[in-house]
Amino acid sequence: MAVYEHTYQPYTGALTALRSRFLVIPRYAYRDLFDSKITVALLCFCFIYPLLAAILIYLHHNSAAIAAFQLDLDELLPINASFFLTYMQVQTGLGFLLTLIVAPALVSRDLSNNGLPLYLCRPLSRSDYVLGKATVIAGLLSLITWVPGLLLFLFQSYLQGFAWFGANIRIAVGILLGSLAWIAVLTLLALALSAWVKWKIAASAALFGCFLIPAAIGQIINNTFDTELGNLVILSDLFLTVWTGMFYRIARTDVPVWSAWVVLALLCGACLLMLRRKVRAYEVIK
Amino acid sequence: MTPTIELDSLTVRFGGRTILDRLRGSLSSRATGLLGPNGAGKTTLVHTLLGFHPPTSGTARLFGEDIRTHAKSIRARIGYMPERDSFIADMTCVQFTCLMGELSGLPPRAALERAHEALFYVGLGEARYRKLGTYSLGMKQLAKLAQALIHAPKLIFLDEPTNGLDPPARKRMLELIREIRDSNHAQIILSSHLLHDVEECCEDILVLKDGRIVERCNLEAERSQNRRFLEMETRGHTARFAEAVRALGCECAFTDSLPANIAASNFDDAGAPLAADAATRRVKVVLRDGIEVGDLYSIAAREAVQIRRLDYKRTSLEDIFLRAMDKPSAEMVSANAGKGSGGQSVHGSL
Numbered sequence: 154m155a156v157y158e159h160t161y162q163p164y165t166g167a168l169t170a171l172r173s174r175f176l177v178i179p180r181y182a183y184r185d186l187f188d189s190k191i192t193v194a195l196l197c198f199c200f201i202y203p204l205l206a207a208i209l210i211y212l213h214h215n216s217a218a219i220a221a222f223q224l225d226l227d228e229l230l231p232i233n234a235s236f237f238l239t240y241m242q243v244q245t246g247l248g249f250l251l252t253l254i255v256a257p258a259l260v261s262r263d264l265s266n267n268g269l270p271l272y273l274c275r276p277l278s279r280s281d282y283v284l285g286k287a288t289v290i291a292g293l294l295s296l297i298t299w300v301p302g303l304l305l306f307l308f309q310s311y312l313q314g315f316a317w318f319g320a321n322i323r324i325a326v327g328i329l330l331g332s333l334a335w336i337a338v339l340t341l342l343a344l345a346l347s348a349w350v351k352w353k354i355a356a357s358a359a360l361f362g363c364f365l366i367p368a369a370i371g372q373i374i375n376n377t378f379d380t381e382l383g384n385l386v387i388l389s390d391l392f393l394t395v396w397t398g399m400f401y402r403i404a405r406t407d408v409p410v411w412s413a414w415v416v417l418a419l420l421c422g423a424c425l426l427m428l429r430r431k432v433r434a435y436e437v438i439k
Numbered sequence: 440m441t442p443t444i445e446l447d448s449l450t451v452r453f454g455g456r457t458i459l460d461r462l463r464g465s466l467s468s469r470a471t472g473l474l475g476p477n478g479a480g481k482t483t484l485v486h487t488l489l490g491f492h493p494p495t496s497g498t499a500r501l502f503g504e505d506i507r508t509h510a511k512s513i514r515a516r517i518g519y520m521p522e523r524d525s526f527i528a529d530m531t532c533v534q535f536t537c538l539m540g541e542l543s544g545l546p547p548r549a550a551l552e553r554a555h556e557a558l559f560y561v562g563l564g565e566a567r568y569r570k571l572g573t574y575s576l577g578m579k580q581l582a583k584l585a586q587a588l589i590h591a592p593k594l595i596f597l598d599e600p601t602n603g604l605d606p607p608a609r610k611r612m613l614e615l616i617r618e619i620r621d622s623n624h625a626q627i628i629l630s631s632h633l634l635h636d637v638e639e640c641c642e643d644i645l646v647l648k649d650g651r652i653v654e655r656c657n658l659e660a661e662r663s664q665n666r667r668f669l670e671m672e673t674r675g676h677t678a679r680f681a682e683a684v685r686a687l688g689c690e691c692a693f694t695d696s697l698p699a700n701i702a703a704s705n706f707d708d709a710g711a712p713l714a715a716d717a718a719t720r721r722v723k724v725v726l727r728d729g730i731e732v733g734d735l736y737s738i739a740a741r742e743a744v745q746i747r748r749l750d751y752k753r754t755s756l757e758d759i760f761l762r763a764m765d766k767p768s769a770e771m772v773s774a775n776a777g778k779g780s781g782g783q784s785v786h787g788s789l
Contacts, residue, residue, distance in 0.1 A: 161622040162556065164591035168544035171511065177541045185529065267525040271586060274489050274519035275542045276511040434491040 171276060178285025179292060182259065186289075192254055196293070199247045203301035206240055207308060214312040232309050234400040237324050240302060241396055245335050248294045249364070255293060256343030257356030259286045260432065265351045270434040279432050283344065290340045299332035327399035335392055338417055341424035348431035364388050381407040385416050392417075441503040442467040443594055443626050444488065448497030451480075451487050451650075458483045460650040461497060466628075468657070470620040472637030473630040474760055475647035481630045482522065484647065485596050489519055501594065515544060518592035518625070520583045522599040528572035532563060535571055536586050543590035550589070557585040561615060577608035584615065591624065598630045609636075616640045638756040646763040654763035661759060668752040669724045669732070670694075675744035677720040683738045690725040719747065 186192050212218045213232055230236065263269050272282050306325045310318035343360055350356040367386040374383030384390040384406055391413045397403065398410035442465035451459040459480045473481045486492050488499055490510040499506050501513045527535055533554050540550030558567040561581040566574070571582060580600065587595055597616065601609045617640055620627055631637050637644060638658070646654035673680060677693075684691040724735065732749070739746050 161560065161588065161619050161624055162553075162591065163624045164545065164549070164553065166549050167546065168515070169541070169546055171544070174542065174544065177538065181534070181538050262527060262529065266528050267521070267523050268527050270491070270519070270521045271525050271539060272542060273491065274514060274517065274521075275539070276515040276544060277542055278511065434489070435486060 174277060175281040175285035176288065178282070179288040182286075182289040183292075186255060186293075189254075192251075195247075195251055195254065196297070199244065199251065199297040200301070202240065202243045202247070203297075203305060206236075206305050210305060210309050210312065232313075234321070234324055234327075237302065237306065237328060238396060238400050240305065241298070241328065241331060242393075244298045244302070245332070245392070248297055248335075249339065251293060251297070252290055252339055252343050253357045253360060256290050256340075256360065257347050257350070257353045259289060260344055260347040260428075261351045261353060261356055264348060264431070269432065273434040279429075283428055283432055286344055287340045290343055291336050294336045294339065295332070298336065299329050302328040302332065323402065324400060327396060331392070331396045331399055334395060334417060338388075338392075338421055338424075341421050341428070345424040345427035345431075348428055384408045385412060388420075440467070443502060444628075445500040445503075446497075447499060449484075449487065449494055449499050450496045451483055451492055452495040453492075458650050459487065462499075462650075462652055464645075464652060464655060466643065466645065468626070468641075468643040469623065470616070470627040470629060470641040470643070472641035472644040472756075473628060473647065474632070474634070474637060474644055474756075476764065477632065479647040480650040481632075481647055482598060483650075485519075485598055485628065485630055489517065489596065490514060515590075516593040518587035518590065518595040520580075520587040520595070520597045520600055522602060522630075524579055525583060526571040526579060529570065531568050531570055532558060532574070532582050532585075533567040535582065536567075536589055539586040540589040543592075545590055553589050553591075554585075557589045558582075560588070561585045562611060576603045577605060580604060580608070580612065584612070588619070588625075593624075594626050594628065595619065596628045596630070599632070600629065601631070601633060601636050613639050634756045634760055644756065644759065646760060648764060654759060656759065658756065658759075662751075667726045669726065669735075670748075670750045670752055671722045671724060671735075671746055672719060672748035673722055673739070673744050674719045674747055675739075676742055677718075677722060677744060680739060680742045680744040681722060683742060684724060684735065687730055687734065687738075688727040689730055690723075692723050694721045694723050723752075 209230065210232055212222075213227065263272065269282075273279065277285075303325060306321075306328060310321075342363060346356050346359045346363070350359050367388060368390075371383035371385070371387035371390065374386070375381060384394065385408055390406075390408075394405050394408055394410055394413040395417070397405040398413075444466040446462040446464050449459055449462040450457065462484070473484065475481050483492065487494060488501060488506060490506055490513070494507065502516060504513050506513060527538075530538070533551075536554035536557055537547075537550045540553055541547060545553060555564075555567065558564055561584050563578060563581050563585060566578060571579065574582060580603070584597075584600065587597070600616065601612050604612060613636060616627060616629065619625055620640065620642075627640070629637055629641055641658065643657050644655065645652060681691045681693070726732075735749075736746065738744075
């Protein structure tokens with residue numbers, strides 16, 4: 154339109170697909186996120202451990218290197234379920250730090266500026282909105298957890314041979330499902346807190362507290378009643394129980410694996426309820 | 440033709456309180472004003488049509504589609520300018536408008552192009568790269584209008600669009616609304632408690648009170664229907680004319696006090712000054728039932744009075760609004776049920 158012809162113009166072009174419309178939200182969010190040097194630096198830092206792990210796998214299969222170091226790498230640091238479990242612990246820890254930076258502003262920014270009516274007056278449902286926001290965190294966390302994890306697994310399988318792949322397929326499943334479970338819980342928890350706590354720093358602190366405070370309470374329960382059931386309220390322990398169950402097919406503590414899954418599912422449900430309560434165009438005051 | 444909005448016993452209750460009570464009717468004019476006192480249910484009606492609140496009972500159809508079952512499809516064709524400040528502070532205005540365009544379904548390139556166009560159109564072209572958080576209230580209102588227009592909706596809801604605007608900004612906003620209305624590309628629902636804004640922009644009005652429709656009409660039709668109240672300018676022996684009109688049982692009053700300048704400016708055909716009672720006068724007449732304008736002309740001819748001008752007094756929106764407010768909502772609803780279409784574009788019964 155020419156600058157001198159500022160009139161109201163109809164649009165007659167094609168529209169984008171309705172199903173993938175929610176992906177507009179993460180695209181704009183990533184544009185903002187990658188403007189931040191801290192976020193980019195942390196994201197880069199998150200790839201260091203997978204890179205070191207890849208180098209280690211390579212060294213395991215490089216006889217010249219083994220000879221040069223004169224080390225028995227197979228005995229010192231075997232590539233097995235423990236190796237990948239450690240990888241999961243390191244990467245999810247870094248992912249948690251990334252979430253602390255990225256997540257708190259996601260919903261709170263829209264809520265504090267009354268931006269939700271503008272999203273929801275468009276062909277975008279509340280679920281689409283939450284899905285779009287969740288994709289922002291889930292995409293980043295996937296990039297540093299199960300994606301490099303599976304690449305490492307495939308790299309090891311390629312170097313070790315198909316027999317190793319067949320014998321250890323449960324590790325790949327553990328990496329994928331374990332990461333997805335962790336991503337789902339952390340994403341929902343972070344979004345729920347972002348929706349309820351409008352101040353960014355307070356939302357970060359609340360997310361941190363969700364891991365720290367139950368851990369303290371769990372320890373008190375364990376020490377007081379001489380039990381391990383207190384682990385059911387310790388989030389990090391719940392994930393470790395779930396991952397151990399998937400990687401080794403055994404229970405890590407007295408807490409059964411299924412109960413850890415149930416607690417995590419309940420937590421996800423609670424977060425969804427919190428989001429359902431807050432993510433709406435206008436709050437109705439009764 | 441399918442009406443743009445059809446209300447089918449639409450009821451909305453919050454916490455046991457009925458906010459919208461069995462609204463029925465249809466709207467399809469180019470611009471409809473939604474009027475009512477605070478708490479009448481204007482904003483709730485708009486929000487319900489947008490799908491923000493589910494109807495408790497009944498339903499509404501926009502473009503012939505039910506708001507309960509086709510919410511997304513309907514919202515793709517709707518633009519909404521909320522009453523309150525609504526934006527994302529960390530974004531530039533062009534990014535924000537572009538995001539809203541993409542969420543409405545525009546491809547990224549088209550959204551960016553139309554974001555620039557929309558911002559130029561509303562008058563924010565020079566400020567479009569500034570962050571929204573730095574905008575003044577008037578600029579934020581214009582930015583809200585731009586995001587409502589970017590995807591070229593068929594129906595635009597404007598909720599108090601002139602709130603907080605200074606007179607020039609308000610004038611500009613009303614001009615834009617009229618321009619959109621006259622473009623015939625989009626229909627407008629203007630929710631406001633400022634009667635002047637509605638009067639300037641809208642063709643039809645819908646007045647809500649206590650969650651019920653108490654008045655709906657086409658403004659122009661309403662004005663033209665009021666033919667009992669006349670304003671006249673006469674020349675000649677108006678005093679005698681007035682007495683004759685009063686003798687018919689009509690009310691008649693002079694609206695001027697025959698100042699010196701009127702007398703001085705009145706001359707007969709030969710150029711001689713007219714006597715005071717033969718000068719040009721302004722008269723208001725309220726016709727009694729059974730008396731028509733033709734009777735006034737007859738009296739004027741008999742009394743040798745020239746009727747130089749005759750206007751029907753235009754019913755202002757304020758008159759309509761106050762009349763609606765004076766009547767209990769239930770009474771109006773039943774009265775309207777027996778009345779046909781109030782105007783050219785308001786159909787159905789209420």
